[in-house]
Amino acid sequence: MKDRDSGEQPATSRVAGVAEVLGRRIAEGRYPPDSTLPTEPELADALGVGRNAVREAVKMLAGKGLLRTSRRAGTIVQPHAEWNLLDPDLLSWSLGSPQARERLLDELMDLRWMIEPEVAAKAARRATTVQCLRMWEAFEAMERERDDPVASIDADILFHRRLFEAADSRLLLSVFTAFSVLLRVNFATANEHDNAFVSNLEEHKAVLEAVQRRDADGAAAAMRKLLTNNRADIERVRAQSRGEMAQV
Amino acid sequence: MKDRDSGEQPATSRVAGVAEVLGRRIAEGRYPPDSTLPTEPELADALGVGRNAVREAVKMLAGKGLLRTSRRAGTIVQPHAEWNLLDPDLLSWSLGSPQARERLLDELMDLRWMIEPEVAAKAARRATTVQCLRMWEAFEAMERERDDPVASIDADILFHRRLFEAADSRLLLSVFTAFSVLLRVNFATANEHDNAFVSNLEEHKAVLEAVQRRDADGAAAAMRKLLTNNRADIERVRAQSRGEMAQV
DNA sequence: AGGCATTTGTGCGTATGTATT
DNA sequence: GAATACATACGCACAAATGCC
Numbered sequence: 001m002k003d004r005d006s007g008e009q010p011a012t013s014r015v016a017g018v019a020e021v022l023g024r025r026i027a028e029g030r031y032p033p034d035s036t037l038p039t040e041p042e043l044a045d046a047l048g049v050g051r052n053a054v055r056e057a058v059k060m061l062a063g064k065g066l067l068r069t070s071r072r073a074g075t076i077v078q079p080h081a082e083w084n085l086l087d088p089d090l091l092s093w094s095l096g097s098p099q100a101r102e103r104l105l106d107e108l109m110d111l112r113w114m115i116e117p118e119v120a121a122k123a124a125r126r127a128t129t130v131q132c133l134r135m136w137e138a139f140e141a142m143e144r145e146r147d148d149p150v151a152s153i154d155a156d157i158l159f160h161r162r163l164f165e166a167a168d169s170r171l172l173l174s175v176f177t178a179f180s181v182l183l184r185v186n187f188a189t190a191n192e193h194d195n196a197f198v199s200n201l202e203e204h205k206a207v208l209e210a211v212q213r214r215d216a217d218g219a220a221a222a223m224r225k226l227l228t229n230n231r232a233d234i235e236r237v238r239a240q241s242r243g244e245m246a247q248v
Numbered sequence: 249m250k251d252r253d254s255g256e257q258p259a260t261s262r263v264a265g266v267a268e269v270l271g272r273r274i275a276e277g278r279y280p281p282d283s284t285l286p287t288e289p290e291l292a293d294a295l296g297v298g299r300n301a302v303r304e305a306v307k308m309l310a311g312k313g314l315l316r317t318s319r320r321a322g323t324i325v326q327p328h329a330e331w332n333l334l335d336p337d338l339l340s341w342s343l344g345s346p347q348a349r350e351r352l353l354d355e356l357m358d359l360r361w362m363i364e365p366e367v368a369a370k371a372a373r374r375a376t377t378v379q380c381l382r383m384w385e386a387f388e389a390m391e392r393e394r395d396d397p398v399a400s401i402d403a404d405i406l407f408h409r410r411l412f413e414a415a416d417s418r419l420l421l422s423v424f425t426a427f428s429v430l431l432r433v434n435f436a437t438a439n440e441h442d443n444a445f446v447s448n449l450e451e452h453k454a455v456l457e458a459v460q461r462r463d464a465d466g467a468a469a470a471m472r473k474l475l476t477n478n479r480a481d482i483e484r485v486r487a488q489s490r491g492e493m494a495q496v
Numbered sequence: 497a498g499g500c501a502t503t504t505g506t507g508c509g510t511a512t513g514t515a516t517t
Numbered sequence: 518g519a520a521t522a523c524a525t526a527c528g529c530a531c532a533a534a535t536g537c538c
Contacts, residue, residue, distance in 0.1 A: 014526075015307060039503060050528040052300065055504085059263060059304040060311035063337070071504045072535040081413075085422035086334040089311070107419040114366045115359075122358070171355040174333035175423070262505080287524060298507040303525085319525050320514040 014049055018057035020093070021047065026066050026077055027093040027100075036074040037067070064090050086178035095185060105189070105234070108182045113227055115175065116160070120219035123166035124211045131166040132212050138162050139201075139208055146197055153187045159204060166211070190233040193240075199229060262297055266305035268341070269295065274314050274325055275341040284322040285315070312338055334426035343433060353437070353482070356430040361475055363423065364408075368467035371414035372459045379414040380460050386410050387449075387456055394445055401435045407452060414459070438481040441488075447477060 022043075025031050037043065040058070044051040058075055061067045065084045069075045085091060095101050127135075138159040145151035157180055164176040190196055203226035210218035270291075273279050285291065288306075292299045306323055309315045313332045317323045331338060343349050375383075386407040393399035405428055412424040438444055451474035458466035 019311070041503090044528090050526090052303075052527060052529090055300075056304050056307040056526095058504095059308050063267070063308035063311045063335075069504065070535085071533075072502065072537095074503060080418065081421065081425075083418075083422070084335060084425070085418055086426055087311075087332060104419065107417045110366075110370070110417060111363075111419055111423070114362050118358075118362045169355045169358060170328075170333055171352065171359055171427070173329075174331075175359070177329075178332070178334055179419070289524090292507090298505090300506060300508090306525095317525065318514085319512075320516095320523065322524060 014053045015056040015060065018043075018047055018049060018053050019060045020089075022057060023061055023064075023066065023089065023093045024096060026061070027090065028096045031077050033077050033079045036076050039074060066090070086175070088178060088181050091178065091181050095182075101185065102238075104182055105186055108179055108186060109227075109231055109234070111179065113224075115172070116163075116227065117220035117223045119164055119167045119172060120207055120211065120223040121216035122168070122172075123163050124214050124216040124219040126168050127166035127211055131162065132208075135159065135162045135166065135208055135211070139204055142204065143201060146201070149188070149191060152197065153184060153191070156187055156200075156204075157183055163207070163211075186230070186234070189237055190230055192237045193233045196229075196233045200226070203229060262301045263304040263308065266291075266295055266297060266301050267308045268337075270305060271309055271312075271314065271337065271341045272344060274309070275338065276344045279325050281325050281327045284324050287322065314338070334423070336426055336429050339426065340429045343429075349433065352430055353434055356427055356434060357475075357479055357482070359427065361472075363420070364411075364475060365468035365471045367412055367415045367420060368455055368459065368471040369464035370416070371411050372462050372464040372467040374416050375414035375459055379410065380456075383407065383410045383414065383456055383459070387452055390452065391449060394449070397436070397439060400445065401432060401439070404435055404448075404452075405431055411455070411459075434478070434482070437485055438478055440485045441481045444477075444481045448474070451477060 022031075022037070031037055037058075038046065040051050040054050044054045047054070058067055058069060062069060064087045065082045066078055067075055068078050083090060085094070091104075094104065123131075138155055138161075141155035142152055142159060145155055160183065161173075161176055161180065164173050167173075190200075203222065206222040207219055207226060210222050270279075270285070279285055285306075286294065288299050288302050292302045295302070306315055306317060310317060312335045313326055313330045315323055316326050333339060333342070339352075342352065371379075386403055386409075389403035390400055390407060393403055408431065409421075409424055409428065412421050415421075438448075451470065454470040455467055455474060458470050
């Protein structure tokens, strides 16, 4: 959404657009914590929408912990600690600045190391046959779409999601959906490294086979191997891009 | 907030109240997924508020993934998969039904086992002296308030939060705030077991000391011990309450 | 300490889009 | 396929509260 729309029909709803604009500005620090936003009428005018749209967008952001409103004082940006970073919207808005992006990817990696091996083990213990089937479907999609960057990443994410579903925990599944947007960036980065996807496929297959033979420890180990290689790919790509930066 | 307020001043803001009422109803299944809510004027009338309050509350809930609005079709409840269960508000609304409560506590336990030992290790590696001090403060509050059920639990939660803060990951901190509402229920249950709190204090102290001497493995081990005993306390309380149920 | 300017809160009338008939 | 009814989307006007002078 532009700062001022000029007659084009809204592909997305108005409040969603306003929420995204404000959310991005807050995430990138243009409105820093403890500062007050422009007044609602000002924002409405600046964005070319009615005040109600602004109010509803503000309420959405307040629900995500980004804002707090009080009379007379205005709309105040909350400190970072109050933000619900596990909200997919907020997460995607936060990926704007490159340094925040890099840091979030590191933190994602830590979180994956804590959770995914255990999830694989859990899946090995509890997966139903139909859940195994669904995971094989996702794996086959990864193989089939290996040359399409977007589709292969979609399939990859779907694979991990199915694994979480097999672990049979709504809480864990919510954690996954929260960081799946980060996962997409992670995969996109890792796949810049050539040949990464081939070994990646092997590792996914190993996890899946361990799950199917109900080998919890084996599934966890296979997942750790997958994560190790993923981390290595990321490191390699980063080193490479830093090298290119230095050349220029 | 009652279904109809009768003149008392709003302790909480109006839209927050409406959002909570609707959120609870959705969480407890009174408005099941794919069903449509009553129309905005109906809701506004039924709740004794203006349409704008309803609209802003709906936008809040939509931001949490519970609702989707479209013209003419009305306000539709999203399927569970779309819900952002890691939102603290939604989590607390979901604790209404006892079976959901028990299941969420089990899932919380699994998640803690995956995350907290690693967080303790991370804290041991990265905690600054002032962060250590903050953790000691929280620990001392636990000791001081050991006879006050509410205050001791607050201090306990604060202790764990400070540990997460020391681990220095915004992502992990968000995970913590998400499940801290579950943690409260967990602690409240565990403390029904007499004498639980005494050993609990010892275990917290052990974690803290390991962190302070930068012993990552020791901190993780101490945290695992803490979690083991916490799980045992929960099990004991559950067995006890089931026994009482059987007696009656 | 008290009035006042300013900002969010609240409620309703109108516009717009969409599924149904 | 076009008219129509219905529900959300939108914008304005007024109320209330609260920080500042």
